[in-house]
Amino acid sequence: MDVDGTRGRIADYLRDHQDKVVGRWSELVVAGGRGRTSVEEVRRELGGLFTLIVRVLSEADDHADGELQAALDELSRGRARDGFTPSETALGVFSLKEAVYELVADSAEMVPEFLALSRMIDDLGLSTFEAYSAAREQIISDQVTTMMELSTPVVRLWEGIIAVPLVGTLDSARTQLVMEKLLDTLVATGADHAVIDITGVATVDTEVAQHLLKTVSAARLLGAECTISGIRPQVAQTIVSLGIDFGDIATKATLADALALALRQAGLKVVQA
Amino acid sequence: MDRVPILKIGPTLFVSIQIDLQDESVILLQEDLADELAATGARGVIIDITAVEIVDSFIGRMLTMIGSISRLFDAETVIVGMRPAVAITLTELGLSMGGVRTALNAEKGLEILNGKT
Amino acid sequence: MDELPIKSGDDVVRVRQQVRTVAAKNGLSLVDQTKLVTAASELARNTLVHGGGGVARVEVVKSLNGRSGVKLHFTDEGPGIADVDLALTDGWTTGGGLGLGLSGTRRLVDEFELNSKPGAGTSVVVVKWSR
Numbered sequence: 001m002d003v004d005g006t007r008g009r010i011a012d013y014l015r016d017h018q019d020k021v022v023g024r025w026s027e028l029v030v031a032g033g034r035g036r037t038s039v040e041e042v043r044r045e046l047g048g049l050f051t052l053i054v055r056v057l058s059e060a061d062d063h064a065d066g067e068l069q070a071a072l073d074e075l076s077r078g079r080a081r082d083g084f085t086p087s088e089t090a091l092g093v094f095s096l097k098e099a100v101y102e103l104v105a106d107s108a109e110m111v112p113e114f115l116a117l118s119r120m121i122d123d124l125g126l127s128t129f130e131a132y133s134a135a136r137e138q139i140i141s142d143q144v145t146t147m148m149e150l151s152t153p154v155v156r157l158w159e160g161i162i163a164v165p166l167v168g169t170l171d172s173a174r175t176q177l178v179m180e181k182l183l184d185t186l187v188a189t190g191a192d193h194a195v196i197d198i199t200g201v202a203t204v205d206t207e208v209a210q211h212l213l214k215t216v217s218a219a220r221l222l223g224a225e226c227t228i229s230g231i232r233p234q235v236a237q238t239i240v241s242l243g244i245d246f247g248d249i250a251t252k253a254t255l256a257d258a259l260a261l262a263l264r265q266a267g268l269k270v271v272q273a
Numbered sequence: 274m275d276r277v278p279i280l281k282i283g284p285t286l287f288v289s290i291q292i293d294l295q296d297e298s299v300i301l302l303q304e305d306l307a308d309e310l311a312a313t314g315a316r317g318v319i320i321d322i323t324a325v326e327i328v329d330s331f332i333g334r335m336l337t338m339i340g341s342i343s344r345l346f347d348a349e350t351v352i353v354g355m356r357p358a359v360a361i362t363l364t365e366l367g368l369s370m371g372g373v374r375t376a377l378n379a380e381k382g383l384e385i386l387n388g389k390t
Numbered sequence: 391m392d393e394l395p396i397k398s399g400d401d402v403v404r405v406r407q408q409v410r411t412v413a414a415k416n417g418l419s420l421v422d423q424t425k426l427v428t429a430a431s432e433l434a435r436n437t438l439v440h441g442g443g444g445v446a447r448v449e450v451v452k453s454l455n456g457r458s459g460v461k462l463h464f465t466d467e468g469p470g471i472a473d474v475d476l477a478l479t480d481g482w483t484t485g486g487g488l489g490l491g492l493s494g495t496r497r498l499v500d501e502f503e504l505n506s507k508p509g510a511g512t513s514v515v516v517v518k519w520s521r
Binding site: 176179180183184186187190192214217218219220221222223224 | 353355357359360361363364365369370374375376377378381382
Binding site for chain 3: 297326329331358359367
């Protein structure tokens with residue numbers, strides 16, 4: 001990688017001017033951080049990064065690259081969590097170029113060395129964007145999970161009969177959650193019958209039907225019988241035209257019909273008082 | 274080699290699988306059950322897998338085979354106490370456990386055997 | 391990274407236990423642990439029965455956004471799989487899984503890679519991420 005020794009030379013230069021460079025770098029980062037970080041914190045963080053960067057440039061050992069990447073990823077994730085923008089995060093890395101440039105601006109013979117450094121820092125800056133995006137996606141995905149948890153209740157309709165009213169979409173992630181909650185409730189209540197109500201499920205296509213079939217299969221392994229209720233007229237037509245077959249699973253138009261069926265199967269009858 | 278004990282209570286054979294079974298132990302169980310069914314004329318078998326954390330395709334197939342063997346002796350088999358995580362995994366694997374009834378616990382399993390369900 | 395030999399039924403049990411321990415320690419939910427250990431059991435058994443014995447490697451990995459995951463690698467020097475595509479078909483059905491059970495195993499994990507050539511052994515790598 002360091003064919004003509006430029007990386008090695010810039011590494012030496014950086015090492016010799018460490019305090020000055022890290023000091024100026026910290027100043028630039030704090031200035032760009034709009035008061036959300038303290039100089040000491042920043043100096044500490046950047047001091048660590050600086051040492052790793054020098055190690056990578058001087059190709060002293062094999063671990064430096066990995067450690068530098070890990071340190072940067074950690075930094076980017078932290079910034080993402082603390083609400084900094086991706087630009088602010090990347091600028092933190094790019095300002096090192098600024099700091100070094102101020103020192104070498106007057107010496108023409110440092111141009112190739114500076115370019116080598118510049119190239120490396122460009123890559124690092126870009127990688128902070130990647131890590132930042134990945135961290136934001138994780139935060140969003142965690143929020144989606146929380147929302148799913150909250151919108152998947154399992155209710156007890158009667159002794160031995162529970163219901164799962166599904167609202168919204170039924171994708172594979174949601175199905176996993178529904179199966180877990182349904183089965184845990186079966187164990188906790190000792191219910192023998194589960195009604196899965198899909199009135200609130202907007203689209204019922206082949207994939208959704210497969211998810212429902214999977215859920216019923218799992219519940220049956222725990223000895224529970226299942227009924228699918230909430231089949232709206234348009235949904236019924238879609239199901240038939242798609243050729244979906246619910247096999248021996250009972251399906252009903254409304255939750256009330258399903259409850260009546262479940263009570264019948266349990267040998268119970270509702271009579272006028 | 275761990276041999277799974279078989280209990281006889283009335284016309285029913287009870288098996289409780291407690292440990293992470295090695296393949297050979299499951300095959301032995303199948304043989305032992307066949308022997309017991311032949312010797313006692315039992316009408317039902319309850320296999321309690323409450324303590325079983327993993328049921329892979331091999332164990333799943335063994336359990337359904339036990340169901341088939343029992344039927345040859347005119348006995349019915351009920352697998353009880355499957356854990357939710359195991360049920361979800363088996364469903365994902367695509368194993369239907371056809372040929373054996375399943376119930377939440379031994380009590381409900383007995384209700385099935387006594388013809389209440 | 392742990393390396394476990396697969397030469398007997400006892401080894402398959404040991405692989406299950408090791409995978410369970412590592413999965414639990416790295417944040418996988420109970421259901422995900424069960425799925426991964428079941429997949430490990432299937433693959434370990436394949437290695438033993440179809441591959442004539444082999445090795446399992448268990449490794450903890452980290453994704454770009456900081457999530458932990460467990461990576462399993464099963465290798466054997468057995469006869470290999472003649473038709474990989476065929477071995478992987480068999481979509482979700484209510485039939486009993488036949489043959490190598492690979493299509494079912496694939497559904498239990500997040501990443502699945504199979505490399506096999508007749509006479510050149512088989513290698514299967516799977517990853518399950520924590521959520």
